[in-house]
Amino acid sequence: xxxxxxxxxEAAAGMxxxxxxxxxxxxxxxxxxxTFIAIxxxxxxxxxxxxxxxxxxQATQVVVQDAAAAEATRPTLSFPDDAERRLGRLxxxxxxxxxxxxxxxxxxxxxxxxxAEPVSGxxxxxxxxxxxxxxxxxxxxxxxxxxxxxxxxxxxxxxGAVAARKLGIxxxxxGPAVWIDxxxxxxxxxxxxxxxxPGLLMSVLIPPRTALxxxxxxxPEHPAQVLVRTALGAAGTIARQAPLSLRPENPxxxxxxxxxxxxxxxxxxxxxxxxxxxxxxGIAVFIGALGIANTTMxxxxxxxxxxxxxxxxxxxxRHIAGQFLLESTGLGLLGGLVGSSxxxxxxxxxxxxxxxxxxxxxVLAVAGPGVGAVVGLLAGAYPALRAASLDPAxxxxx
Amino acid sequence: MTDETGTSVRDGADGSPVIRLVDVTKTYPGxxxxxxxxxxxxxxxxxxxxxxxxxxxSGKSTLLNILGLLDRPTTGVYEFDGVDVAGLTDADRTRLxxxxxxxxFQSFHLLPHRTAVENVELALVYGGGPRAGRRExxxxxxxxxxxxxxxHALPSxxxxxxxxxxxxxxxxxxxPGVVLCDEPTGNLDSATTERVLDLLDRLNDxxxxxxVITHEEAVAARARRRVRVHDGTLTVDGGTLIVDGGVxxxxxxxxx
Numbered sequence: 005x006x007x008x009x010x011x012x013x014e015a016a017a018g019m020x021x022x023x024x025x026x027x028x029x030x031x032x033x034x035x036x037x038x039t040f041i042a043i044x045x046x047x048x049x050x051x052x053x054x055x056x057x058x059x060x061x062q063a064t065q066v067v068v069q070d071a072a073a074a075e076a077t078r079p080t081l082s083f084p085d086d087a088e089r090r091l092g093r094l095x096x097x098x099x100x101x102x103x104x105x106x107x108x109x110x111x112x113x114x115x116x117x118x119x120a121e122p123v124s125g126x127x128x129x130x131x132x133x134x135x136x137x138x139x140x141x142x143x144x145x146x147x148x149x150x151x152x153x154x155x156x157x158x159x160x161x162x163x164g165a166v167a168a169r170k171l172g173i174x175x176x177x178x179g180p181a182v183w184i185d186x187x188x189x190x191x192x193x194x195x196x197x198x199x200x201x202p203g204l205l206m207s208v209l210i211p212p213r214t215a216l217x218x219x220x221x222x223x224p225e226h227p228a229q230v231l232v233r234t235a236l237g238a239a240g241t242i243a244r245q246a247p248l249s250l251r252p253e254n255p256x257x258x259x260x261x262x263x264x265x266x267x268x269x270x271x272x273x274x275x276x277x278x279x280x281x282x283x284x285x286g287i288a289v290f291i292g293a294l295g296i297a298n299t300t301m302x303x304x305x306x307x308x309x310x311x312x313x314x315x316x317x318x319x320x321x322r323h324i325a326g327q328f329l330l331e332s333t334g335l336g337l338l339g340g341l342v343g344s345s346x347x348x349x350x351x352x353x354x355x356x357x358x359x360x361x362x363x364x365x366x367v368l369a370v371a372g373p374g375v376g377a378v379v380g381l382l383a384g385a386y387p388a389l390r391a392a393s394l395d396p397a398x399x400x401x402x
Numbered sequence: 403m404t405d406e407t408g409t410s411v412r413d414g415a416d417g418s419p420v421i422r423l424v425d426v427t428k429t430y431p432g433x434x435x436x437x438x439x440x441x442x443x444x445x446x447x448x449x450x451x452x453x454x455x456x457x458x459x460s461g462k463s464t465l466l467n468i469l470g471l472l473d474r475p476t477t478g479v480y481e482f483d484g485v486d487v488a489g490l491t492d493a494d495r496t497r498l499x500x501x502x503x504x505x506x507f508q509s510f511h512l513l514p515h516r517t518a519v520e521n522v523e524l525a526l527v528y529g530g531g532p533r534a535g536r537r538e539x540x541x542x543x544x545x546x547x548x549x550x551x552x553x554h555a556l557p558s559x560x561x562x563x564x565x566x567x568x569x570x571x572x573x574x575x576x577x578p579g580v581v582l583c584d585e586p587t588g589n590l591d592s593a594t595t596e597r598v599l600d601l602l603d604r605l606n607d608x609x610x611x612x613x614v615i616t617h618e619e620a621v622a623a624r625a626r627r628r629v630r631v632h633d634g635t636l637t638v639d640g641g642t643l644i645v646d647g648g649v650x651x652x653x654x655x656x657x658x
Contacts, residue, residue, distance in 0.1 A: 017516070318500015
């Protein structure tokens with residue numbers, strides 16, 4: 005009989021009657037829903053970061069390190085001469101490259117002899133021919149040296165683009181050379197980009213056997229390592245097989261690092277954050293529901309004479325129940341709305357602070373107020389029934 | 403059955419009573435069992451102005467609740483507009499109450515957070531009528547009781563007499579035909595009491611059927627006729643007694 009707009013207006017008036025109390029009542033729902041949204045949002049945001057960082061590039065990369073060198077006192081090289089070839093024989097390896105920086109850094113110059121002006125800020129690396137395909141380089145000019153150069157201890161060099169610019173070498177038509185500790189090395193190629201080892205762009209690369217001849221094995225501070233590019237999904241297996249294949253007699257001297265398993269990562273995030281905080285959020289929502297139930301109950305008792313009056317003015321029991329249900333649902337809905345907003349702000353705030361990309365399912369922003377409304381509806385059910393069953397004659401006498 | 407439009411307040415011109423109680427009793431289940439109302443019979447004609455006098459605890463509140471359809475009698479017949487209300491559902495009784503009976507209470511029962519005109523409008527909300535025109539009707543009702551200038555004041559800023567006049571405006575805004583007043587002057591000083599009683603006189607002159615329940619003889623004296631309630635029993639006070647014609651019908655051997 006009552007118009008729904010009238011019922012809504014009466015419920016709204018009931019909520020606004022004591023705005024301070026309504027605000028406090030909403031607090032539990034605000035906290036609960038806000039925590040829910042924030043946790044789910046932060047989890048998905050962090051998950052997004054993991055999947056972003058965990059690219060195909062990483063998933064197909066294994067790095068074998070010289071574990072023995074770290075404890076060595078003099079320069080050593082635990083890798084065999086033919087490390088690249090041995091690894092290349094493993095099923096699933098697409099390319100493998102041995103490399104180490106020369107230390108102490110040799111004097112580098114683009115001119116011979118006395119007129120030489122040393123160029124600083126450029127490293128010299130020993131890099132096997134397998135490094136170029138393993139690191140995913142692009143040759144800007146010339147070619148990269150190959151196994152033949154290495155095996156014949158050729159004095160050749162490949163320059164990174166930045167190093168070439170610093171050394172003043174812009175084209176290779178004249179057969180330019182660089183002088184390393186006074187010895188000339190013919191520049192055969194210049195690298196444009198390097199996917200996995202961007203540091204190569206600032207370096208001068210020479211074949212490992214040539215480097216061993218002139219500069220000895222790598223220093224313990226800067227041990228050699230092998231970069232392996234594997235087929236997709238083979239990285240874990242390769243990481244287990246590589247040390248054995250390289251040093252069958254002493255595989256412990258080498259350490260292979262496989263990329264982290266993305267599934268493990270996600271599990272860690274879920275178990276660490278989700279369970280605990282979602283439980284806390286659930287408790288907050290539950291307390292919020294109790295708060296709404298309690299406040300609505302108090303309101304029913306307080307306003308019993310109002311209820312009696314409304315009954316006298318022609319309100320049926322269901323009108324009374326409807327009004328209090330609407331009031332509690334409204335409180336829950338508003339609490340959910342405010343909580344969702346705070347949750348979203350939290351997610352965006354944390355993401356901005358960590359320079360992450362905030363990831364949040366838009367459904368959640370709608371679900372938040374919905375959850376709040378349902379909580380309010382359930383919490384208001386008992387008080388509304390009590391209100392509806394009040395005896396109008398008795399409640400008017402109060 | 404009901405007069406939704408409220409245009410003809412003085413209905414029942416054929417002489418049939420608007421309210422008719424026959425051997426109505428009310429017993430509150432115990433323990434201890436309380437017999438609040440012993441067999442009572444009463445008939446009220448349209449346009450009547452009946453004072454129901456009795457000390458507190460006499461059962462007059464019980465009588466008012468039954469008359470106002472807020473409570474059901476334990477035994478006996480209650481006819482409103484010639485319809486036996488015992489056969490009505492709760493919702494039907496509520497609808498009948500909302501459309502045909504206006505209430506004026508001792509403690510005014512105004513919603514404290516609503517303005518005077520909003521309080522008056524509340525009486526129109528549960529009728530389900532159109533929203534348009536409600537405000538105007540409420541303002542007219544307030545003008546009727548001489549309070550149009552305080553229409554937008556909150557009850558707390560009104561005097562007791564003004565609050566009761568707002569309550570009277572609320573009682574008559576839906577043109578209910580019957581107005582039940584429960585100690586309407588109980589919380590008012592004597593000067594204000596006079597003003598409210600004058601207002602009730604005028605309502606009766608306008609054709610409203612008035613039932614005023616009070617413990618004050620002076621208030622009851624303004625009514626055209628009076629009955630007394632004592633220990634749950636109705637007795638006549640100087641009125642005419644017409645059996646079955648329906649002005650007043652005391653029973654139970656307790657006539658004064």
